Amino acid sequence: MLNLTRNLELSFRKIDKPLYKAYCNASQGKHDEFKALNIRNVKDHSHSKRSVKKTQVLPPRTNQMAVDQDWGSVWPGPRSFHPATVPLPIRQGYTEKGAPPPDKYANAELMKIPNFLHLTPPVIKRQCEALKQFCTPWPKALDTMEKINKHFPIEVTSSDYCYSGPSIRDPMARIVTLRFNLKSLNLDDRAKDKFLRLVGDRYNKETDLVTIVADRCPLRKQNMDYVMYLLTALYHESKKIEPWEELKSQADMEYYDWTKHASKTNVEDIFKCKFEEIPGIDKFSDAVSEYMNEGENEYTIKKYGEAVRTLLQLPFSKEITNKPL
Amino acid sequence: MLNVTAKLLLRSTFHKSIQIRLVAATAEAHHEQILQSFRTPVTNPTEHNSDHLARLYSIPKEDKTVLFQHGGLPKIFATHIKTFNETCLMVREPALDIINCLKTIDYNKPVVRFVLYGQKGTGKSLSLAHIIHYAYLNDYLIVHVPWVGNWMRRPKDNSNSETKQGFMDLNIDAAAWLLHFKTQNAKLLKNPDLKISREIHWTKRETTPKDSTLTELIEHGINRIRFASNCINILAEEIKLLSCAGLCKTLVAIDGFNAFFYPKTRVFADRREIVPPNRITLTEGFLNLTKFDWKNAAVVVTVDELVIAAEDQTSHLPRYLLGKTGFEHLDPFIPVEVTGFSKKEHQSIMDYFRERKWIQPYQGIDEELYFLSNGNPFYLLDLVKSY
Numbered sequence: 001m002l003n004l005t006r007n008l009e010l011s012f013r014k015i016d017k018p019l020y021k022a023y024c025n026a027s028q029g030k031h032d033e034f035k036a037l038n039i040r041n042v043k044d045h046s047h048s049k050r051s052v053k054k055t056q057v058l059p060p061r062t063n064q065m066a067v068d069q070d071w072g073s074v075w076p077g078p079r080s081f082h083p084a085t086v087p088l089p090i091r092q093g094y095t096e097k098g099a100p101p102p103d104k105y106a107n108a109e110l111m112k113i114p115n116f117l118h119l120t121p122p123v124i125k126r127q128c129e130a131l132k133q134f135c136t137p138w139p140k141a142l143d144t145m146e147k148i149n150k151h152f153p154i155e156v157t158s159s160d161y162c163y164s165g166p167s168i169r170d171p172m173a174r175i176v177t178l179r180f181n182l183k184s185l186n187l188d189d190r191a192k193d194k195f196l197r198l199v200g201d202r203y204n205k206e207t208d209l210v211t212i213v214a215d216r217c218p219l220r221k222q223n224m225d226y227v228m229y230l231l232t233a234l235y236h237e238s239k240k241i242e243p244w245e246e247l248k249s250q251a252d253m254e255y256y257d258w259t260k261h262a263s264k265t266n267v268e269d270i271f272k273c274k275f276e277e278i279p280g281i282d283k284f285s286d287a288v289s290e291y292m293n294e295g296e297n298e299y300t301i302k303k304y305g306e307a308v309r310t311l312l313q314l315p316f317s318k319e320i321t322n323k324p325l
Numbered sequence: 326m327l328n329v330t331a332k333l334l335l336r337s338t339f340h341k342s343i344q345i346r347l348v349a350a351t352a353e354a355h356h357e358q359i360l361q362s363f364r365t366p367v368t369n370p371t372e373h374n375s376d377h378l379a380r381l382y383s384i385p386k387e388d389k390t391v392l393f394q395h396g397g398l399p400k401i402f403a404t405h406i407k408t409f410n411e412t413c414l415m416v417r418e419p420a421l422d423i424i425n426c427l428k429t430i431d432y433n434k435p436v437v438r439f440v441l442y443g444q445k446g447t448g449k450s451l452s453l454a455h456i457i458h459y460a461y462l463n464d465y466l467i468v469h470v471p472w473v474g475n476w477m478r479r480p481k482d483n484s485n486s487e488t489k490q491g492f493m494d495l496n497i498d499a500a501a502w503l504l505h506f507k508t509q510n511a512k513l514l515k516n517p518d519l520k521i522s523r524e525i526h527w528t529k530r531e532t533t534p535k536d537s538t539l540t541e542l543i544e545h546g547i548n549r550i551r552f553a554s555n556c557i558n559i560l561a562e563e564i565k566l567l568s569c570a571g572l573c574k575t576l577v578a579i580d581g582f583n584a585f586f587y588p589k590t591r592v593f594a595d596r597r598e599i600v601p602p603n604r605i606t607l608t609e610g611f612l613n614l615t616k617f618d619w620k621n622a623a624v625v626v627t628v629d630e631l632v633i634a635a636e637d638q639t640s641h642l643p644r645y646l647l648g649k650t651g652f653e654h655l656d657p658f659i660p661v662e663v664t665g666f667s668k669k670e671h672q673s674i675m676d677y678f679r680e681r682k683w684i685q686p687y688q689g690i691d692e693e694l695y696f697l698s699n700g701n702p703f704y705l706l707d708l709v710k711s712y
Contacts (some may be wrong), residue, residue: 262653270435270617270657284657296642301660308657312437315429317422317661 060084072123079118081110086117153184156227158220175215176223178231182208185235193254194245195238256292258285267311280310363673363680365416370424370459377416379670381677384412384458391512392454392461395505396471397580399450401706409681415670417448419663420455426659427459427623432574435617438655440582441627442643443663446703449627450580452663456625460576467509468564468577468614470502473584474632477602478591485595488555492606493592499553499607503546506560514540518572521563527552539563554606561610568621575622577614582626583643585612586651587633612654626655665700674705684712 061084065074074085083104091101093109104110142148157177161170182203187195196203203210212230214223250260258264264275264285271278275285287307291300309316365380367373373382384392389412398406406412423439430437441449450472460467476498486492507514521542525533533545539560546556568575584590585602592600602608615624628646630638639645643660644652666674675691678684690712698705 263656266617266653266656288656291644296640296644298662301642301662305660308659311657312434312659313431314426314437314659317418 062087071120072126075117077118081107081113081115081117083107083110149181149184153180154231155179156224158224174218174220174223175213176220176227178212178214178227179209180231182210187238190241191238195234198234198237256289258289261288263288278311280307283307284311363676369462370416370420370455371428371462373416373421373424375421378418378421379415379667379673381413381415381673384414386412388458388461392457392467392469392509394508395501396475397450397457397469397505398454401703402451405706409683413677414451414455414458415448415674416455417452417663417670419443419661420452420459422661423452423456423625424459427456427576430623432621434620436619436622436624438615438617438624438626438658440643440647440655440658440660441625441663442641442646442660444641444665444701445630446701447663447665448702449629449663453578453580453625453627457576457578460578461509464513464574465576466513466564466568466573468506468561468575468579469509470579470581470611471505472632473579473581473611474629476592476605476607477584477587478632480592483592483600484551486554486606487551489606492604493594493600494551494554494606495592496550496553499557500547500550503543503553503556503560507540507543507547513573514538514543516573519567521559522566525559527555539567557607558610558613561614565614565619565622569619571621573621577611577622577624577626579611579615579624579626581629581632582615583628583646583648583651584632586648586654587637589634589637615655666695666698666702666705667700668695671695671700671705674702678709684709 065087081104083106086104088104090104090110092104092107092113093102095101102109142151155178157179158175159173161173163170182192182195185195199210202212212227214227214230217223217226253260259275267278267281267284268275275281284307287300287304291304294300306316308314363380365373365377365382367377368382368385370382389406393403393412398412419441423441426437426439441452443449457467457469476495480495481497481501483493483495486494513519517538519539520536521533521539522535524535525542527533527545527549531545531549533542542556542560542563546553546560564573564575567573585608588599588601590600590602590605592605594600615626628641628643630641630646633646643658647655671694672691675684675694679686684690694705694708694712698708
């Protein structure tokens with residue numbers, strides 16, 4: 001046992017000195033200086049100051065631009081504003097009263113707003129020229145809007161979207177809008193009424209246009225087929241007369257037809273003749289129809305009253321009075 | 326010295342007193358002028374024309390007791406009659422318009438119907454009262470219903486009709502109305518020509534023979550309250566026949582006419598079921614009178630929001646209030662709007678209040694009250710309580 005320990009010690013001494021040192025706790029032959037505690041945090045001057053490296057800024061490109069340069073190649077696409085590329089002394093932004101607005105350099109206001117510097121008139125012209133080779137000429141016979149509407153009553157609208165992203169698909173491209181004049185369907189009164197009830201708020205009374213939008217299918221083609229199906233179905237449904245439609249009564253009428261109401265029979269009974277023979281009946285029937293169709297208001301009541309007075313030959317209220325209000 | 330000053334003082338007071346007297350005299354004259362501007366001495370509505378517009382005329386006491394003894398004037402107005410010690414009505418355009426029409430109507434043609442309409446409290450009932458006064462003085466037989474709402478909304482009692490299956494009678498109300506009719510037309514009913522055209526069998530034992538007078542028929546209705554409702558319907562028919570025969574000229578004036586077409590009454594049948602107006606016996610008679618199929622008569626009705634339930638008071642216009650059936654019943658009628666006070670009318674009513682010492686005079690009160698009341702006579706009457 002004693003032998004073994006001596007052997008070990010000997011072999012340790014043979015090991016390389018630095019390695020031994022590294023594993024040894026004791027201080028080595030040369031004694032290190034004892035470090036003083038820096039309580040006051042006095043700066044150590046041993047670290048040298050870091051030198052700031054200045055980036056080299058080139059002078060703005062606008063300085064070198066020729067007056068007759070091709071602007072379309074300088075600014076080819078949509079891009080946010082860059083002061084060194086736009087050779088215009090633009091100013092924008094808010095300042096204190098009296099001071100001029102900030103100039104274009106480092107101007108966030110100018111960068112925020114969208115610009116159309118890529119769509120200057122000569123550029124548009126050039127692009128149109130380039131697209132012309134893909135277009136077919138406009139038919140000469142279709143020179144007026146009436147002719148266009150007559151021969152092509154249906155108008156289909158859809159949108160294409162251009163992307164430089166990872167996917168070139170846009171979900172909005174599937175939407176198809178169909179638009180046509182109701183007049184071009186040549187429906188009779190009954191069918192028109194039914195058509196309007198089926199269409200609901202898709203009909204615009206002022207322009208006589210029906211607009212159907214389809215976006216329920218994933219592809220444009222499917223939506224297009226669906227829209228055309230809807231148009232066909234609507235047309236044929238409104239032409240069809242169902243047995244229950246014969247049950248439509250006075251109360252279901254969408255407008256007041258004077259000749260079918262008690263008002264007409266009342267007047268005929270009073271005058272004891274057909275209503276066509278009564279003087280002043282047109283004014284009366286118009287007034288009653290307006291009263292019922294337009295709803296009750298001061299104007300329609302007044303008109304109704306005047307019509308009745310002319311019908312029954314009574315004096316007007318103005319004839320008794322010249323009251324200053 | 327003292328003497329002189331005393332004399333001077335006396336002189337000055339003397340001068341002053343003369344001045345005061347003069348001032349008082351001119352003020353009186355001024356007052357007279359105001360009196361003339363808001364009052365009119367013409368108490369006969371027949372003579373009213375556009376010169377009397379916005380002026381007040383007083384109904385003679387004896388006329389008032391005959392016409393409005395059993396109702397016919399709005400409640401608050403009736404209390405003010407007592408306060409002011411006279412019945413003053415303002416000559417206003419709607420009433421004048423209708424009176425003018427009544428003068429020019431060809432009475433050989435079918436009946437003309439007038440409908441007074443307007444916002445609450447603008448004076449529809451009082452315009453009707455003015456027209457009734459005209460009719461009274463021109464010997465019309467007046468069929469006046471003071472307020473249909475009293476029957477449909479506040480019936481005194483009700484019972485099942487004996488003559489018609491499923492109908493309701495309003496016995497006390499009907500008898501009260503017969504009494505009202507009798508008092509209003511006491512003068513005309515003395516005419517022995519007003520006879521009934523057929524024999525009426527009330528029960529097996531009770532009959533009213535042919536050619537008995539209208540008074541007898543009415544008396545029977547009042548005395549035998551069970552038959553009052555039925556009596557009104559028969560009376561309506563008889564009045565139509567008599568008018569067509571030219572024996573009398575009739576004015577039908579119904580206040581709150583739209584109640585006859587408003588389905589939600591407060592008349593209940595045995596099992597608390599609401600009875601619609603067309604199931605009430607009285608309705609038939611008055612609807613019969615407002616038809617156009619007779620002559621020698623005129624019909625003036627008012628349509629009023631107050632006669633229907635509060636939740637349905639959304640519009641004051643005739644088509645809404647009458648409903649489809651009501652409109653078709655009256656069509657063609659002449660709508661006459663009753664509006665609020667104009668500036669001139671407001672001025673004269675304020676002068677009247679001042680003359681009656683109902684309000685204290687102070688500067689700017691007229692403008693203030695016109696603004697506050699928005700020209701509405703009813704609101705004005707309510708507002709002047711505190712001035």
